[in-house]
Amino acid sequence: MNDRKTPRAVRMAQPLARDVAEEIAKLHGVCIRPVALKRLDMTTGKSEVVDVPCGSPLESKCPPCAKRNRQLRMAQCREGWHLDEEPIITPDEPTDGQRWLVEFRADMQAKRDEEEKAGGDTSDLDAVLTGLDIEINEAGMRGNVLGRTSSKRVRSTKRRQDAPDLPKRKMASTTLGRTFEAADGKTYRPSLFVTLTLPSYGKVMNGAPVDPDTYDYVRAARDALHFSKLVDRFVQNLRRVAGYDVQYFATVEPQKRLAPHLHMAVRGTLPRAEMKQIAAATYHQIWWPQADEARFEGDHLPIWNEGIGYVNPDTGEVLPTWDEALDQLSDEPMHVIRFGDQVDVKGVLAGSPDADQCIRYLSKYLTKSLGETLDGQAQREHATRFVDALRYEPCSPTCPNWLRYGVQPKSAKSGMVPGCCRSKAHKPEHLGYAGRRVLVSRKWSNKTLAEHKQDRRTWVLEALGQADEPTDPHRYVWQPVKPGDPEVAPIGVRLLRSIAERQRWRAHLRHLEELSATPQAA
Numbered sequence: 001m002n003d004r005k006t007p008r009a010v011r012m013a014q015p016l017a018r019d020v021a022e023e024i025a026k027l028h029g030v031c032i033r034p035v036a037l038k039r040l041d042m043t044t045g046k047s048e049v050v051d052v053p054c055g056s057p058l059e060s061k062c063p064p065c066a067k068r069n070r071q072l073r074m075a076q077c078r079e080g081w082h083l084d085e086e087p088i089i090t091p092d093e094p095t096d097g098q099r100w101l102v103e104f105r106a107d108m109q110a111k112r113d114e115e116e117k118a119g120g121d122t123s124d125l126d127a128v129l130t131g132l133d134i135e136i137n138e139a140g141m142r143g144n145v146l147g148r149t150s151s152k153r154v155r156s157t158k159r160r161q162d163a164p165d166l167p168k169r170k171m172a173s174t175t176l177g178r179t180f181e182a183a184d185g186k187t188y189r190p191s192l193f194v195t196l197t198l199p200s201y202g203k204v205m206n207g208a209p210v211d212p213d214t215y216d217y218v219r220a221a222r223d224a225l226h227f228s229k230l231v232d233r234f235v236q237n238l239r240r241v242a243g244y245d246v247q248y249f250a251t252v253e254p255q256k257r258l259a260p261h262l263h264m265a266v267r268g269t270l271p272r273a274e275m276k277q278i279a280a281a282t283y284h285q286i287w288w289p290q291a292d293e294a295r296f297e298g299d300h301l302p303i304w305n306e307g308i309g310y311v312n313p314d315t316g317e318v319l320p321t322w323d324e325a326l327d328q329l330s331d332e333p334m335h336v337i338r339f340g341d342q343v344d345v346k347g348v349l350a351g352s353p354d355a356d357q358c359i360r361y362l363s364k365y366l367t368k369s370l371g372e373t374l375d376g377q378a379q380r381e382h383a384t385r386f387v388d389a390l391r392y393e394p395c396s397p398t399c400p401n402w403l404r405y406g407v408q409p410k411s412a413k414s415g416m417v418p419g420c421c422r423s424k425a426h427k428p429e430h431l432g433y434a435g436r437r438v439l440v441s442r443k444w445s446n447k448t449l450a451e452h453k454q455d456r457r458t459w460v461l462e463a464l465g466q467a468d469e470p471t472d473p474h475r476y477v478w479q480p481v482k483p484g485d486p487e488v489a490p491i492g493v494r495l496l497r498s499i500a501e502r503q504r505w506r507a508h509l510r511h512l513e514e515l516s517a518t519p520q521a522a
C-alpha cells in the first residue's frame, strides 16, 4: 500500500503495538480480527479490500463480536418467548442471486478441500468462505449451506426409541401456549424456563471429583459427545405430551463439573410434574460398534492398503468397514444417554423482570467456550482427565479412533491414526460437545439471527437519513486476499480505521438525537 495515501495520524499510530490498537478497538466495540476480502464491484469495475467482522461468538477470540452476538441472541430470545401470534414462516423461493451465491460457495468449498488434500494452506479460502456465509445470510437465506447431516440407515423395529409411558395429547396446529384470564380481566401468557442436567458420574466438590479414580469419565465423555441427540429426543417427547408445536430457545453451557447442561426458554406452559416426567422418560441409544476394548494401540495399528482399506497388521485380514460393522451389531446399544434427576422448571410471565433475568442467565456463558471456565488446580486436572478420556472415544462414524477398536471408520482414507482425530469434540475447549451452543426451534420468532442483525443496520442507516437498499447479489464478486497483499494495511491501521469510522457514526447519531431533543421554535 502507498504510504503517502495513509493519513499522517494513522502513519504515526503504526508503531503502536497491535495490542494497544486492539484494546482501543475493544473499547469501541470494533471487531479485532476482521477478515480482509477483495470485493469486485461488477457495476463499476472497481475493486477494494473490505474488512468483514469475524463474527466470533467467543470472547477469547474477539470480545466485541462476542458481545454483539450475545446481545443479538438475547433480542432473539426475547422476541419469541411470549409470542401471541403465530409466526409466519414461509420460505421464499430462492432468487437467482441467492442460487448463484450458494453455487459460488460450493465451488470455493471444493477449491478449499482440494487445497487441504494437497496439504496446502487453506487460510485464504477459509476467509472467503466466512465472507460468503455472511453474504448468504444477508441475502436472506437461513442457516448454513452445509446444513445438517443425518444418517438415513433403517433400524430394526427392536431398536425403536419410542417414548415410553408418557401421556399423549391430540396435536393442535399451533405454536402458541395457552393464556389465562385473571379476575381483573387481564390476560396472562405464562411460559417456562427449564434447566436439564446430565446424571452424576461421581461425587464432586468445587467442580472437581472427590475421587478421580472412581469418577466415570468414559460415561461423562460419551454423554457429552451425544448430548445434542438427547436434547432432540426431549423436544420430540415434549411436543407429543404438550399437544402443540412447542417452540424453544435453548443454550448449552458448561457446568462447573464440566458436563454440558441445557437452559431452555419454552413458549407456553405445562404442569411442572409433567415436565419432570418427560425429562425422566427421555433417553437416546447409540447404535455403534463397541469401543470398550482396544484391539490395536501404540505401534500396533491397522495398515492402509490402497484400494483395499485398513487391514489387520498381524493377519492381513481386511477390517470390517463401517457399514459391515453396523450390520453385525449385537442387541445392546453401545451407549444409552439420559438426563439426571436434577430438573429445574420455573414458570415465567411475559414482560416480567423475571423473564429478563432468565434471558440474561440463559446467555450468561455464551461468550465462553465449554473448557474456558476452569478455576483452580483441581479443576484443571479434572479437565485434563476428561480430555484424556475423550482422546480415544469415537466422536462420529468417520473418527479415526474406530481403528483402535478394529473397525474401519466411515469414508476411511490413508493416514488415519487413533488418538489423533481433528474433530472439535476431542479438543479441550469443547470437552466432547461440538454441537451448536444456541438451539432455536424453527418457529421461535419471525426472524433469524441475520434478520435481527439487519434490523440494527436498517435502524442506524435510517437514523443517518440513508435508505437501506438491498444490494443486488450479482453486483459483487468476493476474492480471497493473499497474505502480504500490498492492498491490505497492517492490522493496527485497519483497526484504527474502523474505530475512526465507528466514532464518526456515533457522533452523527448523537447529533441527530440532540436535534430531535431540541424544542421546536414557535
Ligand SMILES: [Zn+2]
Binding pocket: 030, 031, 032, 033, 034, 053, 054, 055, 056, 062, 064, 065, 066
Ligand atoms: Zn470479531
Ligand SMILES: [Zn+2]
Binding pocket: 393, 394, 395, 396, 399, 400, 401, 421, 422, 423, 426
Ligand atoms: Zn473423533
